[in-house]
Amino acid sequence: MGRYLLRRLGFAVLLVVVASSASLLLTQLAPGDITSEQALALDPAARARLRAELGLDRPLAAQYLSWLGGVARLDFGRSLLYSRPVNSLLGERALNTAVLAVAALIVATAIGLPFGVYSGSRSRGLGRSVVRGLSIVALSVPPLIGSLALVFLAARTGWLPVGGMTSAAGMDASWARWLGDLARHMPIPVLALALPLAATLERLQSQAIEKAVREPFVAASRARGLGHAQAIIRHAWPVSLRSVLGLYGVMIGSLFSGSFVVEVVTSWPGLGRLMYDALKARDLYLVAGCAASGAFFLAAGTWIADALLALADPRVRSQEAP
Amino acid sequence: MGWRWWSGQQQPADSGTEIVFSDVSTRGGVLTSSLRSEPRTFNRWVNRDFATDLISQLTQSKLVRVNRATQDVEPALAETWTVSPDNRTFTLTLREAAWSDGTPFTSADVLFSFQAIYDPKANSVLASSLLVGGRPLAVTAPDTRTVVITYPGAFGPGIAMLDNLTLAPKHKLEAALAAGTFPQAWGVATPLTELVSLGPFVLTRYEPGQRVIFDRNPRYWKKDAAGGALPYLDQLVLEVVPDQNAELVRLQSGQIDMLQQQVRPEDIATLRPLVDQGKLQLLELGVSTDPDLFFFNLRPAKWASDPRGSWMSRKEFRQAISHGVDREAFANTVFLGAGVPIWGPVTPGNQKWFSPNLTRYGFSLDKAKALLAGLGLANRDADEWLEDEQGTEARFTLLTYRGNSSLERGSAVLREYLRPLGIAVDVVAIEQGALIERMLKGDFDAIAFFFSSSNLDPAMSADFWLSSGSGHIWNIGQATPATAWEKQIDDLMHQMMASVDHAERKRLFDQVQNIFAENLPALYFVAPRMYISASARVGSISPTILRPQVLWAADTITVRTPASTGQGGR
Numbered sequence: 090m091g092r093y094l095l096r097r098l099g100f101a102v103l104l105v106v107v108a109s110s111a112s113l114l115l116t117q118l119a120p121g122d123i124t125s126e127q128a129l130a131l132d133p134a135a136r137a138r139l140r141a142e143l144g145l146d147r148p149l150a151a152q153y154l155s156w157l158g159g160v161a162r163l164d165f166g167r168s169l170l171y172s173r174p175v176n177s178l179l180g181e182r183a184l185n186t187a188v189l190a191v192a193a194l195i196v197a198t199a200i201g202l203p204f205g206v207y208s209g210s211r212s213r214g215l216g217r218s219v220v221r222g223l224s225i226v227a228l229s230v231p232p233l234i235g236s237l238a239l240v241f242l243a244a245r246t247g248w249l250p251v252g253g254m255t256s257a258a259g260m261d262a263s264w265a266r267w268l269g270d271l272a273r274h275m276p277i278p279v280l281a282l283a284l285p286l287a288a289t290l291e292r293l294q295s296q297a298i299e300k301a302v303r304e305p306f307v308a309a310s311r312a313r314g315l316g317h318a319q320a321i322i323r324h325a326w327p328v329s330l331r332s333v334l335g336l337y338g339v340m341i342g343s344l345f346s347g348s349f350v351v352e353v354v355t356s357w358p359g360l361g362r363l364m365y366d367a368l369k370a371r372d373l374y375l376v377a378g379c380a381a382s383g384a385f386f387l388a389a390g391t392w393i394a395d396a397l398l399a400l401a402d403p404r405v406r407s408q409e410a411p
Numbered sequence: 412m413g414w415r416w417w418s419g420q421q422q423p424a425d426s427g428t429e430i431v432f433s434d435v436s437t438r439g440g441v442l443t444s445s446l447r448s449e450p451r452t453f454n455r456w457v458n459r460d461f462a463t464d465l466i467s468q469l470t471q472s473k474l475v476r477v478n479r480a481t482q483d484v485e486p487a488l489a490e491t492w493t494v495s496p497d498n499r500t501f502t503l504t505l506r507e508a509a510w511s512d513g514t515p516f517t518s519a520d521v522l523f524s525f526q527a528i529y530d531p532k533a534n535s536v537l538a539s540s541l542l543v544g545g546r547p548l549a550v551t552a553p554d555t556r557t558v559v560i561t562y563p564g565a566f567g568p569g570i571a572m573l574d575n576l577t578l579a580p581k582h583k584l585e586a587a588l589a590a591g592t593f594p595q596a597w598g599v600a601t602p603l604t605e606l607v608s609l610g611p612f613v614l615t616r617y618e619p620g621q622r623v624i625f626d627r628n629p630r631y632w633k634k635d636a637a638g639g640a641l642p643y644l645d646q647l648v649l650e651v652v653p654d655q656n657a658e659l660v661r662l663q664s665g666q667i668d669m670l671q672q673q674v675r676p677e678d679i680a681t682l683r684p685l686v687d688q689g690k691l692q693l694l695e696l697g698v699s700t701d702p703d704l705f706f707f708n709l710r711p712a713k714w715a716s717d718p719r720g721s722w723m724s725r726k727e728f729r730q731a732i733s734h735g736v737d738r739e740a741f742a743n744t745v746f747l748g749a750g751v752p753i754w755g756p757v758t759p760g761n762q763k764w765f766s767p768n769l770t771r772y773g774f775s776l777d778k779a780k781a782l783l784a785g786l787g788l789a790n791r792d793a794d795e796w797l798e799d800e801q802g803t804e805a806r807f808t809l810l811t812y813r814g815n816s817s818l819e820r821g822s823a824v825l826r827e828y829l830r831p832l833g834i835a836v837d838v839v840a841i842e843q844g845a846l847i848e849r850m851l852k853g854d855f856d857a858i859a860f861f862f863s864s865s866n867l868d869p870a871m872s873a874d875f876w877l878s879s880g881s882g883h884i885w886n887i888g889q890a891t892p893a894t895a896w897e898k899q900i901d902d903l904m905h906q907m908m909a910s911v912d913h914a915e916r917k918r919l920f921d922q923v924q925n926i927f928a929e930n931l932p933a934l935y936f937v938a939p940r941m942y943i944s945a946s947a948r949v950g951s952i953s954p955t956i957l958r959p960q961v962l963w964a965a966d967t968i969t970v971r972t973p974a975s976t977g978q979g980g981r
Contacts, residue, residue, distance in 0.1 A: 120844075120848045121844035121847065121848035123844075125844035125845070126844055126847065127536060128847050128851055129874075129881055129882055131534070131881075132539065135534050138531065138532075138534055139534045139594075142534070171451060171599050172595050172598040172600070173598065181619060182619075237656060241660060244660045244663055250666065251657065251666060252650075252652060252661060252666070253621060253622075253650060254620075254621055255621065257441075257624060257648045257650075353653050353654050353657075354654050354656070354657050356621075356650070356651060356657060357620075358618075358621050358651070362620060365653075366449070369842070369843075370451070370844075371844050
């Protein structure tokens with residue numbers, strides 16, 4: 090198992106380097122650069138000086154190699170947009186996204202898995218149909234519409250703030266009050282992210298349970314006198330988790346790198362918005378840093394899911410054994 | 412220009428009148444507004460993005476200010492001034508004032524500001540706006556409260572040009588300029604205690620991605636009419652809300668007091684119920700002075716080997732397009748009726764310089780078709796498009812900004828208008844940087860675009876009018892005028908810029924506009940009407956059509972507290 094996880098770790102590092110390199114090179118190759126927006130206000134000589142100051146006048150290979158050298162030292166360069174180290178920008182924004190992503194993952198898991206077990210363990214019934222219908226609706230609604238609908242709901246009811254991560258007064262408050270303020274701002278973006286994920290988990294879990302209950306060992310456990318619910322929970326569910334856990338890796342990665350729409354609509358200051366601003370301004374080092382973060386979280390998510398899978402299912406461990 | 416209630420009970424004010432909404436003079440309170448994008452730096456001298464400019468307007472002051480509502484020049488840190496008989500030398504007496512850290516403001520700061528802006532190493536974006544005929548102003552300081560500024564030549568806008576000068580604190584930025592690190596100074600990571608203010612507010616907190624918070628500057632030099640200290644507000648909060656729909660929802664729910672930018676025409680109906688309930692104000696500011704424009708590439712090199720050049724670079728082709736567009740219908744489709752037809756770059760919103768007597772190309776498909784036929788364009792095959800005598804199809808690619816709804820809609824509508832004429836338009840929306848890059852390289856057929864102006868005097872946007880200008884976008888930076896009519900405009904603009912007699916300047920500029928209308932290097936169809944919205948608790952605002960529409964005069968804004976209005980507020 091150790092070797093297996095080590096191999097996955099190597100893959101993760103490769104993914105980060107490839108994704109960030111590709112982002113940097115593609116951003117560099119697209120027409121224009123960060124000075125384009127100011128081009129009409131600067132004379133050509135001033136713009137050339139600015140490009141030279143930013144190192145954009147160097148050949149592409151030289152820029153890339155110098156950046157790659159920095160990446161080897163875990164230094165992703167300096168943002169051209171904010172004149173700050175990319176690492177520090179990523180650090181503060183990744184933490185914000187992490188708060189959102191972890192909460193969304195917990196909520197999605199808490200909703201998706203139990204309902205998936207419920208709907209998958211029943212062959213018919215109103216409850217099963219209702220759960221399936223709601224899941225399909227949640228899966229069909231694009232994140233933008235879902236986010237806007239939740240924001241609209243919050244605005245109409247006045248129950249919750251419609252955007253932001255904290256209120257202006259929150260920063261001056263005590264830790265407890267700050268946490269309370271943060272908690273009041275979280276439901277909208279968390280639900281916007283969690284509901285489609287919960288629906289995905291419910292569908293996947295439901296299908297996995299349906300398959301697992303047909304396994305002979307579940308029938309055997311029922312024959313030994315175990316009740317239906319106990320047989321599902323103790324025998325069918327652990328086996329069904331294999332396919333569900335496999336998806337968690339991708340979900341974690343997509344939560345970190347793909348929450349962009351939700352972050353923009355709910356004004357959540359996370360990685361998605363940072364990436365969007367960087368792309369708009371053609372800040373190639375920041376784009377590459379954001380891509381690296383997304384790839385890192387995707388790889389880390391996959392790695393964690395693999396590890397959990399190996400722990401949960403002895404067959405995985407036995408397949409990977411030398 | 413002015414504003415009126417959405418109910419229409421009050422009409423827009425006449426030119427040159429500043430109307431202040433509400434006479435509330437409540438002191439204190441917090442005003443919360445929105446900001447669509449974050450500041451990239453706090454250094455206005457090297458960056459011109461909207462957020463950086465707005466922060467600079469809130470925290471810094473100028474020697475003189477052009478009142479955005481009346482367009483009159485007002486004293487600011489220059490308390491008084493005299494002008495030499497040749498109108499080239501201005502002697503300014505500075506007000507006694509201090510930076511927010513207590514350091515006195517003196518003429519040394521003014522000298523330093525010019526030094527920094529003109530220093531090539533600083534790469535200041537303000538430099539080009541402080542040149543006369545391409546040459547810098549000469550600045551001396553006989554004593555700590557006197558500054559003498561000599562223009563290299565007579566310049567029509569006169570001292571109004573100094574409205575472009577953001578004053579820099581010598582005691583804070585001198586070392587950076589000397590070290591060649593001025594462009595990096597006052598970045599967003601700079602400790603806020605290092606930033607000093609001469610304006611109504613002091614930047615006290617920046618939460619990246621969330622908000623920028625300003626407290627009132629207790630050392631602000633300006634007083635109200637009664638001699639009371641300004642600003643009235645205790646605090647101003649700008650919440651970063653990148654999405655326009657979310658911004659609107661926040662306004663509706665009372666979580667922000669006003670939008671930073673104008674209300675989209677499609678949002679007016681959404682806000683109307685809250686206006687009727689007295690919770691929001693919806694104010695019409697007048698006609699925008701920054702209309703969308705549409706222009707062809709007029710660089711001779713572009714068409715030298717392109718068979719379409721024989722007709723596409725001709726003015727008759729552009730005149731035919733102008734005849735082919737029903738501007739009223741264009742306004743209804745693109746701006747939902749909230750727009751007025753225009754025939755040139757200067758809109759009725761710019762009342763001092765607008766010329767109502769320009770050549771107008773009324774909607775007429777017959778006239779348009781006749782002009783196209785005169786160019787040898789006819790439908791010579793079975794499809795719906797025209798061809799020239801060599802069989803080249805009347806087709807061009809129109810580039811525009813991706814994400815700018817009025818430009819994207821306008822481009823699509825234009826394509827549909829030109830279809831009955833037999834002209835095919837391929838609309839391509841690309842991102843802003845790429846568009847500007849292609850514009851600078853001349854790698855385009857036609858572009859739908861917009862400019863944002865901060866000053867309505869055409870002499871201050873000479874780059875657009877002069878053939879040598881970097882804003883002469885249809886053929887940028889010509890060494891000598893490529894056409895006779897561009898030379899005519901150059902000559903008239905030089906005369907106009909050198910004259911200090913407003914009537915004469917207006918007469919000359921009317922001629923410029925007529926030549927422009929005859930040759931149509933850029934086509935204009937509709938100028939949108941502009942609206943802003945604010946909570947009913949916001950008072951004493953004097954909004955204008957120029958950005959920032961409300962916060963340009965943030966020092967006199969007041970807010971009612973919940974107790975005095977009986978409303979919940981935030």
